[in-house]
Amino acid sequence: MTPNPPDSPDSPDAPGSRWSDLERPPLNPTALRRALLKPDSLWTELEVVERTGSTNSDLADRARAGSAAEGAVLVAEEQTAGRGRLDRGWSAPPRSGIFVSMLLKPQVPEERWGWLPLLAGVATAGALARAAGVDTALKWPNDVLADVDGEERKIGGILAERTVTAPGGGGGNGGVGVVLGIGLNVSLRSAELPVPTAGSLVLAGAQGTDRDPLLRAVLRGVEDWYGRWSAADGDPVGSSLLEAYAAGCATLGRTVRAELPGGEELVGEAMALDSDGRLVIGTGDGVQRPVAAGDIVHLRGEGAAGA
Structure with missing residues (x-):
C-alpha cells in the first residue's frame, strides 16, 4: 500500500489532517x-462533514431547498461559526466536540414547539x-452544565430555530420545521476553553470521550423523548417531559437574574416552569412572572451554589 504523500489531507504530517491528533480520532x-x-427510526439520513461554519445554518438551507427531509442529521468535525443564543459564537478545535443538527417537523401544535430545546436538554x-x-445539570433554557473542579461549568448548548421547508419534505405543519442543534465540548483541555466559565467532558472526569458512542447516545435520547412528546401531542405533562426537565434543572430554586430582550432585567427566585416551558420568576414584591426568552444568570447567595 502506497503511503499518503506529506501534503495529502490524509497524511498524519499534513496541517489539519484528520489524523494529526491521535487523541481525537x-x-x-x-x-x-x-x-x-433503521427502518423504524426517526433518523432518515446522516452526513458527517470535515468543516463548516454552522451545521444549523447548513441544514436550514438544505431544508429550504428541499434537499433535506425530516430526520436528516448533519454533523461537523469542526464548526467555525456556530451560534448559541443571542448569536453568541461557538467554536472549538477540530474533533474536540460534538456539533450536530437535526431537522424535525413536529406534528403537534406549534405553540408547544418551545419545548424542543428543553427536550433536547433532557435527552442530552x-x-x-x-x-x-x-x-x-440543565440551565434554563438551553445550557448543559457539569462540575469541573467544584465549579459549575457550561459544557454544552442547544439551539432550536424555526425554518421554512420545501413542500414534500415529510412530517406535518406544511412547509415549517425546526432545526435543532446540539454542541458539546468533549475533549477540550483547559487552555483550549473559549471562556473561563466553559468546561468539557474530559475536564468533568468523563469515563469515556469516544465521540461515536456519545453521538449515538445523544441521537437515541432525542429520538426517544421526541417520540414520547409527539405521542402526547406535545403535552409536557402527559409525556413526562416537564417532570424530567424540572428534576434535572439547576436553575429552579435558585436566585437568578434574567436579562430580557430590550435590556430589561428581572431578579428573583426561579420558582417553576409553566406549561409552555417558560421560567416563572418570583420577585421581591410577590409577583410571579413567566419569562419566555432571556439570558439567565445564576446568582450567588441563598439557594445558589454557582454562577
Missing part, C-alpha cells in the same frame, strides 16, 4: 449510519450519564 460515518438509520443529560458517566 475522526467520527465513523458508516458505523453511525448502520447504528442509527441522560445520554451523557449513560455513555460518559458524567452527571450534568
Whole structure:
C-alpha cells in the first residue's frame, strides 16, 4: 500500500489532517449510519462533514431547498461559526466536540414547539450519564452544565430555530420545521476553553470521550423523548417531559437574574416552569412572572451554589 504523500489531507504530517491528533480520532460515518438509520427510526439520513461554519445554518438551507427531509442529521468535525443564543459564537478545535443538527417537523401544535430545546436538554443529560458517566445539570433554557473542579461549568448548548421547508419534505405543519442543534465540548483541555466559565467532558472526569458512542447516545435520547412528546401531542405533562426537565434543572430554586430582550432585567427566585416551558420568576414584591426568552444568570447567595 502506497503511503499518503506529506501534503495529502490524509497524511498524519499534513496541517489539519484528520489524523494529526491521535487523541481525537475522526467520527465513523458508516458505523453511525448502520447504528442509527433503521427502518423504524426517526433518523432518515446522516452526513458527517470535515468543516463548516454552522451545521444549523447548513441544514436550514438544505431544508429550504428541499434537499433535506425530516430526520436528516448533519454533523461537523469542526464548526467555525456556530451560534448559541443571542448569536453568541461557538467554536472549538477540530474533533474536540460534538456539533450536530437535526431537522424535525413536529406534528403537534406549534405553540408547544418551545419545548424542543428543553427536550433536547433532557435527552442530552441522560445520554451523557449513560455513555460518559458524567452527571450534568440543565440551565434554563438551553445550557448543559457539569462540575469541573467544584465549579459549575457550561459544557454544552442547544439551539432550536424555526425554518421554512420545501413542500414534500415529510412530517406535518406544511412547509415549517425546526432545526435543532446540539454542541458539546468533549475533549477540550483547559487552555483550549473559549471562556473561563466553559468546561468539557474530559475536564468533568468523563469515563469515556469516544465521540461515536456519545453521538449515538445523544441521537437515541432525542429520538426517544421526541417520540414520547409527539405521542402526547406535545403535552409536557402527559409525556413526562416537564417532570424530567424540572428534576434535572439547576436553575429552579435558585436566585437568578434574567436579562430580557430590550435590556430589561428581572431578579428573583426561579420558582417553576409553566406549561409552555417558560421560567416563572418570583420577585421581591410577590409577583410571579413567566419569562419566555432571556439570558439567565445564576446568582450567588441563598439557594445558589454557582454562577
